[in-house]
Amino acid sequence: MATEPADREPGLRERKKQRTREAIFEAAMALFADRGYDHVTMAEVARAADVAPATVFTHYASKEDLVYTLRLEVNDRLRTAMDERADQIGVLPALKEWLLGTHAYFTETPEAVERSRTFSRMLNDNPTLWSRSVGFLHERQMLLAELLMERFPDADPLLLEAAASQIAAATQTAVRYYQRDLAAGMARDEVLARASERADRVFEQLERGLADAF
Structure with a gap:
C-alpha cells in the first residue's frame, strides 16, 4: 500500500x-x-x-x-487586510473593508447566520461573556498598534497607539450594533445594509479625528 x-x-x-x-x-x-x-x-x-x-x-x-475562538480568525483577517490592502487604498479604507468583509463572512450561509445569531444572543444574555468580549478590545487595540507601527516606523508611537485605541473602540462599537441586529432576528440583507451605513459614518469620523496621526 x-x-x-x-x-x-x-x-x-x-x-x-x-x-x-x-x-x-x-x-x-x-x-x-x-x-x-x-x-x-x-x-x-x-x-x-x-x-x-x-x-x-x-x-x-x-x-x-x-465561544471566542473565532476572534483569532478575525485578527488574522485584520492583519491580511493591512498587509494586502493598506498600500493600495489606505489604512482606514482597508480597515473598513476588513470590518464589512468580516460581517459578510460570518453570515455567508444560512448556517453561519444562525451561528452568528446564537453568538450575539449569548453576549446579550450573559454578562460574563460580555465582559470577556470587552477584554478582547485591548487585544485588538494592541494588534492594531503593532500593525500601524510596522507600517509607519517613523511616526510618533504615542500617536499610533492612541490611533489604534480609537480605531479598536470605534469598530467594536459598530460590531456591537451589528450583533444587536442579528440577535433581534433581522434578515441578513438588512443586517449587512445597516452595518455598511454605520461603517460609513464611523470611518468618516475616524478619518476626521486621525488626519494628523499617520
Whole structure:
C-alpha cells in the first residue's frame, strides 16, 4: 500500500486537528442555541462532537475559550487586510473593508447566520461573556498598534497607539450594533445594509479625528 511522504504527514495531522476543532465548535454552538450557554457543559459538548472530554480540553481551555475562538480568525483577517490592502487604498479604507468583509463572512450561509445569531444572543444574555468580549478590545487595540507601527516606523508611537485605541473602540462599537441586529432576528440583507451605513459614518469620523496621526 502506498504511503504519504513523510513531509506531508504534519499537514495531514494539522488538517485532522482543524476538522476536530471545527466539529467541537459546531457541536457547542448547536447546544448553546438549543439550551443556552449556562446550561451546557464541556462533557456534553464532547458527547455531541463524538470525541473524548480530554480532546475538547486539548483544543479549548474552557467554554469561554470555545465561544471566542473565532476572534483569532478575525485578527488574522485584520492583519491580511493591512498587509494586502493598506498600500493600495489606505489604512482606514482597508480597515473598513476588513470590518464589512468580516460581517459578510460570518453570515455567508444560512448556517453561519444562525451561528452568528446564537453568538450575539449569548453576549446579550450573559454578562460574563460580555465582559470577556470587552477584554478582547485591548487585544485588538494592541494588534492594531503593532500593525500601524510596522507600517509607519517613523511616526510618533504615542500617536499610533492612541490611533489604534480609537480605531479598536470605534469598530467594536459598530460590531456591537451589528450583533444587536442579528440577535433581534433581522434578515441578513438588512443586517449587512445597516452595518455598511454605520461603517460609513464611523470611518468618516475616524478619518476626521486621525488626519494628523499617520
